[in-house]
Amino acid sequence: MSVRDRFSSRKRLPMAGAVIVAVGLLTASAVPAADQGSLPGASQDGMSLQQKDFASLDVNGDGVLAPHEYYARDYAKGSFKKADMDGKGVLNETEYVNARSISERMTVKDYVDDAWITTKVKGMLLKDEILSGLQIQVDTSNGIVQLSGWVNSQDQVDRAASIAQDVKGVRRVENDILVKNRS
Numbered sequence: 735m736s737v738r739d740r741f742s743s744r745k746r747l748p749m750a751g752a753v754i755v756a757v758g759l760l761t762a763s764a765v766p767a768a769d770q771g772s773l774p775g776a777s778q779d780g781m782s783l784q785q786k787d788f789a790s791l792d793v794n795g796d797g798v799l800a801p802h803e804y805y806a807r808d809y810a811k812g813s814f815k816k817a818d819m820d821g822k823g824v825l826n827e828t829e830y831v832n833a834r835s836i837s838e839r840m841t842v843k844d845y846v847d848d849a850w851i852t853t854k855v856k857g858m859l860l861k862d863e864i865l866s867g868l869q870i871q872v873d874t875s876n877g878i879v880q881l882s883g884w885v886n887s888q889d890q891v892d893r894a895a896s897i898a899q900d901v902k903g904v905r906r907v908e909n910d911i912l913v914k915n916r917s
């Protein structure tokens with residue numbers, strides 16, 4: 735090997751070394767295959783996948799996600815604002831978890847807004863000839879409709895749930911409607 739050859743092969747080494755290190759880190763982090771693309775290769779021990787995920791987006795390390803940090807990943811437009819529960823303009827870790835699930839739902843083709851669902855369910859209950867005079871509260875969160883209030887019979891409880899379940903975008907109905915005691 736001539737001096738020149740040795741020199742040029744040494745020059746190539748750093749790059750080859752970097753590739754090997756990167757591959758090694760990816761393997762060592764042992765994340766599920768589906769998440770590998772979105773998580774940093776290097777991660778500290780003792781952090782959950784969720785914490786690592788959050789930390790990878792929190793570029794300036796201040797413990798919250800600004801919009802540009804959040805949208806560095808391809809989350810659904812508007813999901814940041816919906817998840818910013820305290821209106822501080824940044825997402826803490828809890829809000830971020832929520833934002834992710836909101837984003838996931840928003841990217842589904844037939845995504846329907848919670849407020850729209852609530853309005854629609856209330857309207858359907860009001861229109862129903864059997865349930866219209868009854869006080870049934872409707873609340874929707876992440877596509878889960880919670881019904882509460884008082885009605886006169888178990889049939890009415892079931893009917894309200896069935897009406898709510900049929901509304902577009904409803905994932906599940908939590909039925910807390912109670913039957914009044916007959917005196």
Ligand SMILES: [Ca+2]
Binds near residue numbers: 793794
């Ligand atoms: Ca930040």
